[in-house]
Amino acid sequence: MTPPYMVDGANTAEMLISNMDYAGVSAAVVTQEVIDGNQNAYLRAVKTKYPDRIKIYSYFDDDTPPETEGFDGIKLCAGRMKHADLTRYAAVFEAAQKYGLFVGLELADGDAQTASAREMIRQFPDVRIAIGHFGMVTRPGWQEQIRLAREKNVYIESGGITWLFHKEFYPYPSAVRAIREAAEICGMEKLMWGSDYPRTMSEITYKMSFDFVLKSPELTDGEKTAFLSGNAKGVFGFDRLHVCVPVKNMLED
Amino acid sequence: MTSDPDLKSLVSSLQSPVSGPISFSLYEKAVLDLTLIDAHVHLWKKQNGTVGGRPVRSLTGGRSDFGGEVR
Numbered sequence: 085m086t087p088p089y090m091v092d093g094a095n096t097a098e099m100l101i102s103n104m105d106y107a108g109v110s111a112a113v114v115t116q117e118v119i120d121g122n123q124n125a126y127l128r129a130v131k132t133k134y135p136d137r138i139k140i141y142s143y144f145d146d147d148t149p150p151e152t153e154g155f156d157g158i159k160l161c162a163g164r165m166k167h168a169d170l171t172r173y174a175a176v177f178e179a180a181q182k183y184g185l186f187v188g189l190e191l192a193d194g195d196a197q198t199a200s201a202r203e204m205i206r207q208f209p210d211v212r213i214a215i216g217h218f219g220m221v222t223r224p225g226w227q228e229q230i231r232l233a234r235e236k237n238v239y240i241e242s243g244g245i246t247w248l249f250h251k252e253f254y255p256y257p258s259a260v261r262a263i264r265e266a267a268e269i270c271g272m273e274k275l276m277w278g279s280d281y282p283r284t285m286s287e288i289t290y291k292m293s294f295d296f297v298l299k300s301p302e303l304t305d306g307e308k309t310a311f312l313s314g315n316a317k318g319v320f321g322f323d324r325l326h327v328c329v330p331v332k333n334m335l336e337d
Numbered sequence: 338m339t340s341d342p343d344l345k346s347l348v349s350s351l352q353s354p355v356s357g358p359i360s361f362s363l364y365e366k367a368v369l370d371l372t373l374i375d376a377h378v379h380l381w382k383k384q385n386g387t388v389g390g391r392p393v394r395s396l397t398g399g400r401s402d403f404g405g406e407v408r
Contacts, residue, residue, distance in 0.1 A: 088398045088400075091397055091399070092395075093397065094381070094395070104375070110373055111374045111375070112374070113376050113378065115378065116379070119386040119387070120384055120386045121381070121386035126380065244377070276374070276376040277374070277375065278377025312373050312374070320376070327372060
């Protein structure tokens with residue numbers, strides 16, 4: 085389910101940019117997923133249209149070599165591939181190293197794939213790697229995925245954290261505690277905000293996907309800045325960030 | 338992290354024709370200061386994925402067919 089106003093099934097860049105402008109989000113990294121299917125052609129067009137606001141991952145599957153032309157990163161949906169052993173997908177990391185791309189990993193729950201992930205991380209220490217879904221934070225053993233970010237080239241992004249803590253719902257106090265716990269494991273400088281737009285937006289607004297962090301008394305201003313902006317700017321290489329001008333809505337004074 | 342100082346200055350000086358200087362909420366000031374970056378979004382023109390080997394297809398009204406289950 086996506087928000088019901090996505091009436092024709094299309095989840096377009098124009099809708100995302102409009103949401104970003106309203107919520108005050110300067111830039112976004114577009115990932116890919118098996119349930120979405122290969123969106124490489126569409127994302128290339130999006131990148132051409134919004135080069136300063138969008139970075140894009142290419143979709144990788146078991147049957148074709150990694151696509152790199154026009155992409156900023158390669159997504160390896162590790163938990164959904166034919167082989168659980170990530171060393172079988174060395175071609176992804178080799179291509180990322182050759183072309184200076186980052187790699188996105190979404191691992192199976194807990195420590196199921198952390199050993200082979202660590203092996204690839206250490207074989208390719210210059211490849212920036214972002215682990216998604218905050219290490220599947222509500223599943224047993226999630227901290228093992230976070231520990232991977234003790235390696236210098238590994239980062240954690242929180243896409244899906246509002247989905248994973250949905251039963252608790254906004255303002256997600258357990259999610260904030262998990263962010264604190266992760267920071268103690270790998271350092272706040274390794275953690276980045278992600279919304280998992282648009283499927284998470286069927287229950288919350290885009291602003292709500294980050295302002296539970298912004299408003300939390302459990303994090304310092306510096307930690308919030310690093311988590312919501314600074315860390316991702318460096319990892320994904322956003323050089324010149326668009327500045328959104330706030331617009332009051334009809335509910336505000 | 339700071340945003341473009343010229344634009345910040347411009348925004349801070351905005352005047353309302355009705356009530357004078359526009360005040361900004363904590364949220365708005367944070368947005369101006371932080372230049373937020375979302376590290377995980379999805380886009381598609383047409384959903385054509387799979388779940389458990391079965392096709393995922395977009396329907397209308399935000400719904401999708403996930404291998405026979407509409408959600």
